[in-house]
Amino acid sequence: MSTVDTPPPTAATPQPVRKPDGVFKVALRMWRTRIGVVLLVILVGIALFGPYFAPYGEQEFVGQPNTRHVEGTLLGTDYFGQDVLSRALHGGRSILLLAVASTALALVFGVAIGLVAAYNRGRLDDVLMRSMDISLAFPQLLLALVALTTIGPEPWLIVAIVAITTTPRIARITRGAAVPVVERDFVGAAEALGESRTRILWSELLPNVSGPLLVEANLRLTYSIGLIASLGFLGFATRVNAADWGLMVNENRIALSVQPWGTVLPAIAIALLTVGTGLIADGLSRASAGIDRAKGDQ
Amino acid sequence: MGILKLVLRRLALGVLTLFVVSLAVFLLSQALPSDPARAVLGREATEENVAAFRAQYGLDQPMIKQYTTWIKGLLSGEPGVSYSNGEPIMDFLGDRIKNSLFLMFMGSLISIPLSLLIGSYAALRRDKTFDNANSVSSLILAAMPEFVLGAFLVVLFATNVWNIFPATIRIRPGEPPWSDMKGMILPLLTLTLAVTPYVSRVVRASMIEVLESDYVEMGRLKGLPERTVLWRHAMPNAIGPTFQVMALNVAYMAGGVVVVESLFNFPGIGLAMRDAVRDVNIPVVQFLAMFISFIYVITNLAADIGTILVTPRLRTRLS
Amino acid sequence: MADDSNNTVPTDRALTRRQIVVGGSAAAALVGLAACGSDEEGATTETTAAGGTETTAGGTETTAGGTETTAASGEGKKGGTLRVAVVGSTNDIIDGQYIVAKPDQFRLVMGWEPILCYDSDFNISYEHALAENVETVAADHYIITLKSGIKWHNGNPLTADDLIYSFERRLDPDLGLAPALSQLLDVSGLTKVDDLTVDIKLKQPAVTFLNGLAEYTATIVPKGYTREDAEQIGTGPFKLKSFTPGAESVHVRNDDYWGGAPLLDEVQIIDFADAAAAVNAFTSGQVDAIMDLPYAQAEAVKGNGDLTLMVSEAGSWLPITMAIDQAPFDDVRVRQAMRLIPNREQMVQQVLSGFGSVGNDMYGKLDGSYPKDLPQREQDIEAAKALLAEAGQENLTIDLFAPDDTAGLPEMAAAFAEMAKEAGVTVNVKVLDGGTYWGEQYTKYTFATSFWGTRPYLNQVAAGSLKDAVYPETHWPPADSDFADKYAAAIAETDQEKRYALIKEMQTEEYEDGGNIIWGFNNLLDAHANYVMGLEARPNMLNLDHFGRGMKRVWLDV
């Protein structure tokens, strides 16, 4: 009697075809991730669509500056006699767009560098990673301060600086996640087939580091928001008197005891936004740790 | 022997790092669109004044010459003179460097043990109440920029709600940084609250890895008391990554001092940096950028060496 | 004539780069250019006359009463240390005749005294000055006689040699302390008459010379004085004990002060990184007084029974400047239209939080010659539109430049741009970094923003409204105007009435056709704890009641 003719049980009871659960799907089972997503959606919604709901214009004068109770306003006026609520509704777009743009840029470069380093190892790896280390030695905020002061607070410059200082961090994480993948045999199998290097990076390595990358991207987004807010706080606005959450905190900080809303509202907005992305990052990292553990068990 | 060689290698890398940073700093300051002479002397300066200024600070020299002069100055401990008052940089930054280092030292002294404690405890009580509470609260704290955090602490403890702690610190010139410990409280609290959540998360992660290791399970299976398992078997292995964490911590603080110092009027390098950037005081900006990078490189070096010393696998491989 | 007025230029410049970047509220930095008391709700009410008797500042009564004699030496408790918060940086200096930033004013006033001074009616006075008499022999010839018995901090007597040295030092082209003074005066024009008297011959007639002597930087320093001296010697009520830029300076009582020993043992001027930190230190009781209280905090101080707010009228202003010889402003109708655009009361509200007064496109606010009878220009969008249409500029689009190092100017520009929209004018605010803004392009902009300190009318004309002015921002006067001739006649005219008549003509011409949009004047805002006695809010050029003229009558009621 042949052993092979026993029907495989899996064939007898066909399982539904499904992709292996992605990190995001697993993470979404956690409350923290859900709360994070809800926060993010709300804040992004405010940032993108808030201006359409603002009772006043971004730079409209409504009354005595730094006053809590002004007729026609919900939360009073800011340092320049503008409606705090309207300013807050206007002030998220730029910070969000800048943060997303710079993180995306950093992601592109960081992932490319990290994957190339992980795949090639040897000298190229050394050179790439050392230069990443070196660029990490330059404090992020310091670089931003110097560059913005010398060149001026241009949006592209803010994006460039945040991206440049974020890239090495993403590159390191990508490399770290990709090195074990490079050692997995399916990469060898692809090499044996003679697949091109770019294809191997793109279709063999990248999909398999997406978990840690997603975590890192979220984390970096969180920090980018914080950094861009800090730049606003330090007075770097891209447009004169533009509404910007970070800048608002700075502009109205002095009146904290008189008219707290001017500071508190944007600060809460920044905090909720970063807490949101942070919670998602946290959920994702827990999920990907769990998935990795499950893999390790096999 | 081996350790010495390794230290030398890391040192060489550190020097290389600083060299590249120095190039970057120098080139960046050359890229300045506005003429520093003009910026410093202001709108009433005459052409002669500007020329005299440029000659005085060697700005009329070729770039290579300026760079080598600067580097030589840095190496000989005379990093040049401030544009704003012609004073040697070290004269007016000396005390500030001491103050900032003291602030960072005190901050580390509090936040490192605290992060270790919180991180380890959260790892031990993984997914229990403490861990969850800590993870959420640290997330929120970490999400708040220092400037928001500090401003609220001031309102809470110094001005509007309770007037318990001084709102600003006052270290008088010539006095040691510990002369106003009461004023130190809020700056330290801000730094600690800003740094600890981040660092304790790293500690938690590395501690969890250790706690899930086979050798910790083996320790339990050997019938060792939990105390021994934790302190003797888990801790020494969690210490290595912790050194990296400490370096992170210090690096983070080196950046964070700019904000904290301006919040509490702390006479340190962060404030000096801010002033110098604002005043286009290039020699001071250059020096401070180099100094902060230097701190970063040194702490990383120390962390690397520390990690090697506490990790037998690495330590013995060298000999 | 171009004259001594450049003395005050550093005062203006004090704003640059000082209160910028990380600083507290943007508008906070604007505080501190001028003087005029006003109640909380408004500059518009103009409660306090420039005359300067009795100023009520907010809820708390100002301490020292109406007249200057109330707190003379002898009254009040002796002893104690006064701690004052200022926003300062490592760039701060101490010099007996020069300042870079605002805290430098304070430190200068503590140790050195001018040859003449102003009283609170803005008339020239001898009270806090070192001269006993300045005789005007002719518009170009003056004789200065010093008070006798005045001693330097080191015990040496004050003599004519010191006075001559003081002029020489200010004229020294290498130091560049007062370059425009050299247009009036040459070292050869100084002649020592006796130990206390100096005869001065100017290169040209200039009655404004006297105003120059009353500037707070027109001080007398001891012969041989330099900024680098280890011991900083002056005649003032306090001697400098120590100074660390960006940290603090400590001044101790000069027991041998000629006006009688001051009451305080010591004055500490403490530097804060930004206004917020200074305010926090003040409200938590770490300092006794604060220079330049941010507008935003005025309410809080007023509401605090332990603290006193000082609102002082000043004559400083923030113009939007139009170059009258450049398109589109070479058409006078466009200039007139632009001046009809701002809602001046709103500008005062918005930019100065109401701590200021509405301007009428005319400077020299505290000067006796200020034309109060010219009708107040108001916002009139329709008229502006009509003028623009006439000039063929219906859809005017123009760049308005502002520096990033002078807080308030970009915001002012932005507020103006908002208002200009209503008139169909598109104003694009371009912010340049300070070094670039004040560099080669400065005074060449078509449309820009600027700031000026308190000056008498003629001194201000020399500084900004002549072709050869120090900073000809508006390129005034027009080519076909006799404005410059009238100016030359005016400064040579020793008779005040005749001079005022000439001035009136000049003012009217600038009011009608000029290139400055002067929407308002800002007040000085300071505060101190109630127990600090002897400071009065009144029209003034400098903060904290002209720093209490060196804090000589200030005492602590504790």
Place this chain on the structure above:
Amino acid sequence: MSEHVTLDIRDLRIEVDGTGNDIVDEVTLQVPRGQVLGLVGESGSGKTTVGLAVLGHARKGVAISSGSIEINGRALLSRSAKDLRAMRGSLVTYVPQDPSMSLNPALRIGTQILEVLEHHGFGSSQQERRERVEQVMTEVALPNDRDFLRRYPHQLSGGQQQRVGLAMAFACRPAVIVLDEPTTGLDVSTQSHVLATVRDLCHQHGVAALYVTHDLAVVANLADRVAVMYAGRIVEQGPTKAIFDNAQHPYTRHLTAAAPDINSDEPVIGLRGRAPAPGKRPAGCAFALRCELVTDECREQFPVERPVLRDHLVRCFQAGRGERLTPAQTPVSVRRDSESAPALQIRHVDAAYTGHQVVHDVTFDVPRGQCVALVGESGSGKTTLTRSVGGLHREWNGEILLDGVALARSSRDRPTAQRLSIQYVFQNPYSSLHPRRTVGESVSRPLRVAGASAREASHAAAEMLERVSLTAAYASRYPDQLSGGERQRVAIARALVCKPSVLVCDEVTSALDVLVQAAVVELLVGLQRDLGLSMLFVTHNLPLVRSLAQQVVVLADGKVVEAGPTEQVLTRPEQEYTQRLLADTPSIAAALAAD
């Protein structure tokens, strides 16, 4: 016999926390003093869980829910944590699977042994304890000098590390010792030494040992009794000889039939499928899904344990029934077409790994249509050599000829046709498949890369999946839905879809359980026969070679030690190295014969 029983496990049930799903149930075992009980099962059968439970320990997420464990009459499970701690490490000890992971890297080995003694208050003085450390080091045949004791774990070899593990376990003279696959990953010679040590120590000191393993040959050599676990239950237990000679349970019979033996030329027989996981176990017999003797009764209820003979217990309604298992296919007749050129020729190949030469002047051929086994212990250079053949390793010199044509070093430099005609199957099926590609995508990929159309490729892939005994329905699955054996079949299908002339198999069965291993070997044998494949089969598992290779090349330290026809090399080895290797390889047949 009960008075002799040292370890007594009764009705042990262990559940996944909170779900009530059993991992282990109804486990009853006894181990008398001085005896070794072999606990055998596939991965996931719950054998390690039982082993840990003997120390009163359950891993995170798992809890011991009922049953009792007694050691020398002292109940274990009801104890407080403190009492339990006092027993662990002294009364009952544990030797873990992977000593490199379970020795603390930060502590010296002397310290790690000594601390066990200290915490259990062994002896009356520190001096006495130190002496005991030295003594136990001698017992496990390790040096006991100060310098050695001061070493850190990473400074020891794998065998030495495992001896340190043994020393720690024996230090306190325990009554019971649990050994959890302690020789996995060790070379056969080291394994044989460690096993000898274990046997001696248990017998000398009267320790009752529970030896957990999946390796039947080891059990045959070491154990007095054997218990077979399947899906969390003991399905059969009895004296070692009875289990191997007279297996009653169909599963046990499959196990023994699947185990290759160095001394037997019977082909291995595999069994497809996998044991049901906790929570997915059927109401009836868990083996029913794979059992060829299954009846309705089997599906409805789990049979109770009943004795076959004294001491020999089985849980099966069909116990003892069924014929002797026979292979499905006849062995490959060795074709001797020596006239035709060899498929693969390896000529004077030197290879280096990160600068160190690990392969020295290796020369051998793979004749067309034959399977050549390349055998060597870890570190012998066999993997470097095979990767060089596959073009995955670039640091080599010499000549490798495919169909007489020299190959470039790197696969990238080889023409497509060449790349396709050498195919490589990797050791670990869990890492050789792209986790985010369906089976169909993975299998058709080589053809796609070679330029085939999507339709052609997927058609060929489906065909090849059938060929490796998977249905075409597998094409749409993802690897994480497959068992290890299925994955390896997919990997083989991916290799064969290119119709290669040479198939390189690198330890392809080492990550698989023995039944699956046998099934994969059967598959390869069938493929070789049907497709006329030439194969280079790399392994460290000598017994396995017999089942499929016609030629053997023995590699040691990067050099060819001996080469020749399988039968000759395995039965009449000429070289001492080969002889020793054969002697150290545990053999079921030899062990049973010796008894």
